[in-house]
Every structure is written in C-alpha cells, then in structure tokens.
Amino acid sequence: MKIAVASGKGGTGKSTFSVALALANRDRARLVDCDVEEPNAHLFLRGGESTSTPVWASVPEVDASLCDACGKCTSFCQYNALALAGSAGLMVFPELCHDCGGCILVCPNKALSERKVLRGTIESRVIDGTLELVTGRLEVGSPSAPTVIRAAIENPPALRRRVTIFDAPPGTACSFASCVHQADHCVLVTDPTPFGLHDLDLAIEAIQGMSKPFSVVINRSNGDDDLASRHCRRRGIPVLMRIPERREIAECYSNGGSLLDADPSMGERLRALLDDLHFHVSGGPIL
Ligand code: SF4
Ligand code: SF4
Incomplete structure (x- = not known):
C-alpha cells in the first residue's frame, strides 16, 4: 500500500x-x-x-549542420523549450525541457540527439537497521521535480515493507500531482485556520480530480469542535x-524531535491509524 501525506500549503x-x-x-x-525542493525528513x-x-x-542537442529550420520540433514541444531564432538557428532551453524525448522523434533530419543533464539525487538510508528513508533532492534551478x-x-527498497509513505510536496502544482497520483490513498494534513482550510479545499479539489480516496489529519487541533473539525464535518470528510x-x-519539534519524542503514547494511535488505512485500502490487515 502506498500512502501520500500531503497538504495544500x-x-x-x-x-x-x-x-x-x-x-x-x-x-x-x-x-x-x-x-x-526542500526535503526535511532527514x-x-x-x-x-x-x-x-x-x-x-535527457535533453535535446542540435546538430546545426543537419537542421533546416523546419519548425516541427518547436511546434511539438509543449514547454517552449525550443525556439527558432532566425540566423542563430534552433535554440534549446534545457531548464524548460521536461525530457519527453518527443522532439528527437519528430525531427525528420535526425538533427537532434540526447544530452544527459543532472536533475537531482536520491539518497537512501536505513536508520537503526529498521527504518528506511529515501530522500529525493532536486538540483538547484532544475525544473524537473516530477522526474526526481x-x-x-x-528507488529499489532496501528493506521489505508492506507500506510506503510518501511525504508529498506541499501545494497543488504538478509535483504534488505526480506524487499523489502514485498513491492508493492521500492523507491531507491541515491546521484549524482560515488559510489552512482554504488550502485544504484546493488540495481536495485536486485529489478529487485524480479520483483518489483521501482523509484528513488536523494538526494543532483544539478538539473536535475546532474550525477544521467543523469544516470537515460539514463536508463529510x-x-x-x-x-x-x-x-x-x-518545543520538541523545534529541537529536532519527533511527535513520538514529545508524546510516546502517540505511537499506538499511529499504528492503529495505519491498520485502519490498510483495511480501508486493501480490505485486510497488514501481514
Ligand atoms: S524533450 Fe520534450 S520537453 Fe524537451 S525540448 Fe524536446 S519536446 Fe520539449
Ligand atoms: S525538427 Fe529537426 S530539422 Fe526541424 S527545426 Fe527541429 S531540429 Fe531542425
């Protein structure tokens, strides 16, 4: 089972x-x-x-001696990563390229070939022999968050685990979508403020557009009658x-501690939560 933990902001x-x-x-x-863009779980x-x-x-590289400026590649590219500039010929803007490879295929003169550029790195660690953390890190200035x-x-798992949790990018842009799209269920974390609820609704709209099941966790809650709880009740979330x-x-968070350091009793609740989610998604227990 794959769970994306996301938020509208x-x-x-x-x-x-x-x-x-x-x-x-x-x-x-x-x-x-x-x-x-800003991994911080580590x-x-x-x-x-x-x-x-x-x-x-792979971004395209042009061989000017083969290019007759027909414009087929510039018409094909949806990201404006190619432009014909008069006597300067075809210009490539690698920072706009989304590595689809289409321009290379449509060029009738085989004037385009692939050039490798670094988009990011994947770091993998196993903490205390039991918890695997994979961190995607985008190169500064790179547009290809979805690729990373x-x-x-x-990334091939180092340990056999039945559940993968994605800490998704915040917001509702394409990096959010490329992550949530690959999950079986999305947990949206919100806080009980007007801004939090506004962005929660935006995230829900995006998730419903992908037909993904979702549920909500309310952080910094003042109880089951706070702003977010009432909002979710009204909307049946x-x-x-x-x-x-x-x-x-x-205080624990600001010192680099986890929720479990601040309140160890949270551990049992989080295990029960994962059991419930697995039952909901797969119809059975985590074996
Ligand atoms: S590989 Fe795709 S995104 Fe990149 S320049 Fe070619 S058509 Fe555009
Ligand atoms: S499709 Fe090929 S020949 Fe035509 S403009 Fe692009 S690179 Fe040049």
Whole structure:
C-alpha cells in the first residue's frame, strides 16, 4: 500500500506527521521524502549510512549542420523549450525541457540527439537497521521535480515493507500531482485556520480530480469542535486523527524531535491509524 501525506500549503505539519507515522510503524513501513525542493525528513531521522544515486535526464542537442529550420520540433514541444531564432538557428532551453524525448522523434533530419543533464539525487538510508528513508533532492534551478519524485518512488527498497509513505510536496502544482497520483490513498494534513482550510479545499479539489480516496489529519487541533473539525464535518470528510496544540510538541519539534519524542503514547494511535488505512485500502490487515 502506498500512502501520500500531503497538504495544500507548507507549514501544516505534514512532514512532522509523516515522520511520526513512519517511526511508529518502522517494522512495516518505509518513508520516501518526495518534497524534493526542500526535503526535511532527514533532519528528524538521523543515522545510518547514506548511499546517493544521481538522477539524469535527457535533453535535446542540435546538430546545426543537419537542421533546416523546419519548425516541427518547436511546434511539438509543449514547454517552449525550443525556439527558432532566425540566423542563430534552433535554440534549446534545457531548464524548460521536461525530457519527453518527443522532439528527437519528430525531427525528420535526425538533427537532434540526447544530452544527459543532472536533475537531482536520491539518497537512501536505513536508520537503526529498521527504518528506511529515501530522500529525493532536486538540483538547484532544475525544473524537473516530477522526474526526481518518480526516481525516489521507484528507488529499489532496501528493506521489505508492506507500506510506503510518501511525504508529498506541499501545494497543488504538478509535483504534488505526480506524487499523489502514485498513491492508493492521500492523507491531507491541515491546521484549524482560515488559510489552512482554504488550502485544504484546493488540495481536495485536486485529489478529487485524480479520483483518489483521501482523509484528513488536523494538526494543532483544539478538539473536535475546532474550525477544521467543523469544516470537515460539514463536508463529510473523514478525520483520521487530531494532533493537539501543545507547547511540549512545539518545543520538541523545534529541537529536532519527533511527535513520538514529545508524546510516546502517540505511537499506538499511529499504528492503529495505519491498520485502519490498510483495511480501508486493501480490505485486510497488514501481514
Ligand atoms: S524533450 Fe520534450 S520537453 Fe524537451 S525540448 Fe524536446 S519536446 Fe520539449
Ligand atoms: S525538427 Fe529537426 S530539422 Fe526541424 S527545426 Fe527541429 S531540429 Fe531542425
């Protein structure tokens, strides 16, 4: 089973929840940090030897002696990564290229070939021999977050685990979609503020567009009558868990601790939560 933990905006506690869920279920779940522009799960999960794998992409390179400026490739490219510039001939903008390879195929003169460029890296670690963390990291300035997210998700597992948790990129742009699209269920983390609810609704709209089942976790909750709880009740959205607004949780977080460090009793609740999700998604227990 694959679960994406997402949020309509940053700062809701998405990574805090992902890390705690993985820690509480370390014997049966692995964590993939798909927030490739700003991965931070590793700040809470330290230790273990890291292996690093580069993520390459292929961008087109033009052989000007074969190009007759027919324009077939520029018409094909949906991302404006190619332009014909008069006497300068065909120009390639690798930072706009989404590595689809289509222009190379449509060129009638075989004037385009592949050039490898580095898009990011995948780091993999096993912490204390039990919890696997995979971190996708985008190269600075690279446009290809989905490429790196895909590589992180497809990175061969080091441990056999029945559940993979994706810490998804915040927001509702294409990197969010490329991660959530690969999950069986999406858990949306929100907070009980008007901004939180506004972005929660945007994320729900995006997820419904992908026909993905989803549920909500409310962080910094003041109980089952807070703004987010009432909002979810009104809309019939299932709330899996409320993480209370407590000073010791905030202090622990600011010192690099996890939810479980702040409140060890949270471990049992997070194990039960994963059991419930697995039952809901697969119709049976995690074996
Ligand atoms: S590989 Fe695809 S995205 Fe990149 S320049 Fe060619 S057509 Fe455009
Ligand atoms: S399709 Fe080929 S020949 Fe035509 S403009 Fe592009 S690179 Fe040049």
